[in-house]
Amino acid sequence: MKHIFKLFLLISFVLNFALAKDVLVVGIENESSRLNPLYDEDHDPALSLLFSGLTKHDENTKVTPDLAKSWEVSKDGLTYTFDLRDDAYWHDGVKFTAQDVKFTIESAKDKKLNAPAIANYEMVKDVEILGDYKIKVTLDTPFPPFLDALSFGVLPKHLLEGKDIATYQFNDNPIGTGPYKFVNWKKGESIEFVANEKFYKSTPKIKKVFLKVVPDANVRLMQLKSGELDAGLIDFSGVQMAKNSKNLNILKFKSADYRALMFNYNNEILKDRDVRVALNYFIDKNDMVKTLLHTHGSVANNPIQNYIQSDKVYEFNPKKGDEILTKAGWKKNKKGIYEKDGKTLSFEIYSFNSDPLRVAMSKVISSELNKYGVDAKAFAKPKTAFKISKVDSFLIGWGSPFDPDFHTYRIFGGFADSDINENGWNYSHYKDAKVDEALKKARSTGDLEERKAYYKEFLDALYENPPYIFIAYLDYNLAYNKNLTGIKTQILGHHGAGFLWNLEEWNFKN
Numbered sequence: 296m297k298h299i300f301k302l303f304l305l306i307s308f309v310l311n312f313a314l315a316k317d318v319l320v321v322g323i324e325n326e327s328s329r330l331n332p333l334y335d336e337d338h339d340p341a342l343s344l345l346f347s348g349l350t351k352h353d354e355n356t357k358v359t360p361d362l363a364k365s366w367e368v369s370k371d372g373l374t375y376t377f378d379l380r381d382d383a384y385w386h387d388g389v390k391f392t393a394q395d396v397k398f399t400i401e402s403a404k405d406k407k408l409n410a411p412a413i414a415n416y417e418m419v420k421d422v423e424i425l426g427d428y429k430i431k432v433t434l435d436t437p438f439p440p441f442l443d444a445l446s447f448g449v450l451p452k453h454l455l456e457g458k459d460i461a462t463y464q465f466n467d468n469p470i471g472t473g474p475y476k477f478v479n480w481k482k483g484e485s486i487e488f489v490a491n492e493k494f495y496k497s498t499p500k501i502k503k504v505f506l507k508v509v510p511d512a513n514v515r516l517m518q519l520k521s522g523e524l525d526a527g528l529i530d531f532s533g534v535q536m537a538k539n540s541k542n543l544n545i546l547k548f549k550s551a552d553y554r555a556l557m558f559n560y561n562n563e564i565l566k567d568r569d570v571r572v573a574l575n576y577f578i579d580k581n582d583m584v585k586t587l588l589h590t591h592g593s594v595a596n597n598p599i600q601n602y603i604q605s606d607k608v609y610e611f612n613p614k615k616g617d618e619i620l621t622k623a624g625w626k627k628n629k630k631g632i633y634e635k636d637g638k639t640l641s642f643e644i645y646s647f648n649s650d651p652l653r654v655a656m657s658k659v660i661s662s663e664l665n666k667y668g669v670d671a672k673a674f675a676k677p678k679t680a681f682k683i684s685k686v687d688s689f690l691i692g693w694g695s696p697f698d699p700d701f702h703t704y705r706i707f708g709g710f711a712d713s714d715i716n717e718n719g720w721n722y723s724h725y726k727d728a729k730v731d732e733a734l735k736k737a738r739s740t741g742d743l744e745e746r747k748a749y750y751k752e753f754l755d756a757l758y759e760n761p762p763y764i765f766i767a768y769l770d771y772n773l774a775y776n777k778n779l780t781g782i783k784t785q786i787l788g789h790h791g792a793g794f795l796w797n798l799e800e801w802n803f804k805n
Contacts, residue, residue, distance in 0.1 A: 322527030346448025372437030
């Protein structure tokens with residue numbers, strides 16, 4: 296009897312969502328441990344619903360005003376003066392002011408707090424309040440991505456001042472100025488929101504939103520077809536099935552999200568530049584994209600292709616790879632595996648078993664390398680079973696659609712080695728003086744042509760001393776209820792971050 300009652304409740308729950316035109320249920324891949332922009336810059340879709348930045352990005356990823364109405368930047372790129380909105384309120388009814396902006400920036404750059412966001416604020420020298428709705432920020436050095444960085448959510452001073460932000464209850468019960476208010480969080484299951492009726496732009500059209508945690512893309516597709524979900528990103532392999540569904544539409548999003556095989560510099564064999572260069576020549580990326588992604592991705596040759604192209608790319612050329620290894624003293628043994636000084640050219644490739652595409656890519660790479668004399672074994676394991684920074688190699692993913700500094704400085708800089716910098720994303724422990732110099736120069740010049748020249752130097756150095764085998768950029772497919780309107784595309788980030796960027800404009804047809 297209890298089971299029948301539970302089933303009845305579940306059916307009622309689903310039907311209520313499906314029938315209610317003011318309720319939206321979105322399937323998401325994962326959730327953060329804390330609903331606080333200081334600790335998750337771009338992965339958690341809940342943050343864009345709850346929080347507003349001084350700036351935001353439009354459908355063309357152009358920086359536009361948000362909590363800041365307008366701004367002026369000094370000719371030397373060191374001073375930013377912002378005129379702020381005077382009609383924004385925190386979800387608890389308290390009015391937003393310049394005090395909140397000052398508090399947020401100073402928290403982000405606080406070395407004691409040491410939040411991941413610190414990398415984008417470490418150059419801030421001073422924050423001066425010029426009035427309730429005017430503020431001036433002075434930098435030590437020019438930082439061209441600063442306006443992009445300020446799309447980061449502003450935090451409420453009146454709730455967080457004097458608190459341990461890392462552990463405070465705010466992280467489980469957040470208050471923002473965004474289009475939706477937090478209602479409830481069932482961790483691992485769903486997060487509930489209600490429209491912010493005092494939102495400074497206009498009240499969101501859909502009154503209630505549930506972000507339902509559904510890690511498996513295939514399960515998301517099934518729940519989209521059944522009507523349990525109204526929208527969600529699906530795997531490309533399910534696109535045709537979604538198209539055949541009477542109640543779903545598909546919208547394709549381009550992304551800056553790439554997949555690559557990361558080499559660990561702590562592995563003596565993979566630390567050898569000749570080995571890494573040769574391995575790049577052994578992989579047919581065009582065939583991998585065609586076979587694994589079909590029309591839902593493109594070949595990746597560098598980490599910032601949406602910003603700048605490079606004519607230096609690794610084409611598929613096994614003969615050249617063999618020549619490099621042979622010249623470096625590697626010879627194939629009786630088993631057909633390269634060997635040198637008594638050591639075979641052997642290493643392990645890891646991927647998360649929850650990601651079918653990464654698992655497939657790892658297996659293809661392993662198979663291809665074995666074919667050409669490299670003993671590469673692929674392993675797919677849970678995220679909790681290993682540390683990315685400790686394994687021989689890992690099928691990694693990165694990519695930001697915004698300023699090129701965001702997913703380069705903390706990933707390829709030697710100063711961002713995760714062994715020495717807890718906020719660094721350089722899990723490969725890669726070190727290259729030319730790369731470091733180019734990245735530092737690129738983030739501190741306001742001249743657009745100079746920046747491009749420095750990023751060209753960065754890409755040249757990355758080509759000469761490759762830390763990865765870049766494989767593919769992904770496209771993302773959003774499946775959604777045919778009655779939904781107002782959805783707009785934007786170039787997405789890692790894990791499809793940003794697909795809810797204009798959720799307040801979504802609506803159901805009458």
